[in-house]
Amino acid sequence: MKRPTPGISAAERIRNSARELFYNNGIRGVGVEEIVQNAGVTKPSLYRAYESKDGLAAVYLDEFYHSCRTRFEEAEADFPDDPRGQILAYFDGMAERASRPAYRGCGLTNAILEFPDRDHPVRREAARLKQAMADWIASRVRLLDVRDPEALTAGLVLLMEGVFVAGQAFAPPGPSAHAGTVARLLLDV
Amino acid sequence: MKRPTPGISAAERIRNSARELFYNNGIRGVGVEEIVQNAGVTKPSLYRAYESKDGLAAVYLDEFYHSCRTRFEEAEADFPDDPRGQILAYFDGMAERASRPAYRGCGLTNAILEFPDRDHPVRREAARLKQAMADWIASRVRLLDVRDPEALTAGLVLLMEGVFVAGQAFAPPGPSAHAGTVARLLLDV
DNA sequence: CAGCGTAGGTACCGATCGGTAACATCGCCA
DNA sequence: TGGCGATGTTACCGATCGGTACCTACGCTG
Known part of the structure; x- marks a missing residue:
């Protein structure tokens, strides 16, 4: 029926669906049924590719961290041998992103706040990557x-x-819009 | 049976139980059954005193905000006519609290992160008080x-x-321990 | 002491959760 | 063409969720 499979495997469709839903609605706020429906696949496909919802969440967190690393590496590439410029480039980018209306902050920080139990595997993975x-x-x-x-x-x-959280907590443009300015204050002491 | 009612009404016992559990485990992480068991009462008592779990959560948030206001007023009383001293007193206190091992941050911030839906009544109340x-x-x-x-x-x-979040996200003593120092950096520009 | 209102307890509801068993069906490649 | 691995389909499980109907028993007031 929905057999087209346009070159995208079920596992990948699920990963993309989970990334979008987990980021926008939180991990606990999304059910596996919603993930597979949004991916256009069915539940058994999820459990064939991932060991559990928590396992899928861990994959999502890893992906999110790598997107953060990409930002870091872009800042390094744009300001070679200029650590101060790299830091400012990163915070200027944050200020811009965090001022957008539907900003949702950092998937890792959100996950840590969503799972208060420090021993929960999802929380541990998020905390490791946040470090x-x-x-x-x-x-x-x-x-x-x-x-x-x-x-x-x-x-x-x-x-x-603070920017990750305030970008969601206050009506835009909130204090996060000044992230670059504040970073300069700290660096210019 | 447990009819003594040692001067504490069922509603109050539930409020105290909810405050402890909501703060330590998050609102979504606590069920009403756990709340009433921890309070030594039963479920119908909860729904006689509060309209719903969300309503009880709103009361918890209001209480939490008032405890924050108390800290603010203490800082004002300790450093009259010295706004800089008041700010530093508050951040020095935060640095101390956020360095403790089981620190759980701000109940309002936690609630905002727990409820990504900006229209959810709990989220709206938390955001109002955070402002x-x-x-x-x-x-x-x-x-x-x-x-x-x-x-x-x-x-x-x-x-x-940042202190509210980092106090939970990083192994103590994390960056939050420097909250007072960082506040001085910002104020002394 | 009679009677009534209120708070407490038992048991239950329907919905949703994460996760699985069993089987049909497709595309691909030998 | 035969077979194999990946996917879809359907139905289901036990647990837990927030919330409620119904009855009991206390304590106050006449």
Whole structure:
């Protein structure tokens, strides 16, 4: 019937559907039935390709992290040998994205807040990848000659997480629109 | 049977139980059955005192906001006519609390992230109260003589939200431990 | 002491959740 | 052409969800 399968496997369709739904509605807010319907496949196809909903969520988180890494690498490529410019490029991009009306922040941060149980596998995976994001900021600050690198790193990480959350919590344009300006304040101390 | 009613009404016991469970496990992560069991009452008592689980959640959010207001007022009382000192007192307190192992952040922020649907009544109530928290910071900054009050307000709000989230996301002591230091960086520009 | 209103308890409802068993059917390749 | 792996179809499971109907038993007031 719906046998066209235009070159896209069921597993991939499910992954794309889950990415969209998990990001926009949260992991707990989406049922597996909705995922497969949105993908145009059926439930057994999901469980043939992924071990569980949590397993699919972990794949989604990994994909999300890699999209973040891509942003980091773009900032590095646009400002070679200029860690300060790389940091500012990233926060300027955040300010722009977080000012859009339907902004939904960071899939990793959202997942951590959605799963308060620190032992839950989804939460653990999200926290692991989130730490890697913080590590990137720390690696940039380490290349800078500043008085208190630890405090600056902390400030930039807190700023990043603040933008992720405030972009959703306040009516746009909220405080997140000033992310670039605030990053400059912190860097110019 | 358990008719003693030691001066505490069923409604109040349920409110206390819900506050503890909602804060520690999230609103969606707690069922009404667990709430009433933890309160030592039964389900019909919950629905006699509150119109629904969402209604009870709204009461929980209101209570949480008032506990935040209390912190604000304490900071104002401790540093009268010193808005800078009031802000720093608040962020120093946050840094201390957010460094504790089982820190769970802000009930309002958590609720906003838990309910991605902007039209959901719980989400709307949480967002309304969260805006009031940001307004307090704005009111303090307005008393300061700074170059860019809008950017400073945004920076402090983003810092506050960042601490709420990072306190849960990173292994303690994470970046949130530097909240006070970062607030000083922003204020001393 | 009679009677009534209120709060408590038991048991249940329909809906939805994540996950699975069993079988039909397709496209592809030897 | 025969067979195999991937997918679709249908029906179902047990658990849990938020919410409620119904009856009991207390405590206050006449």
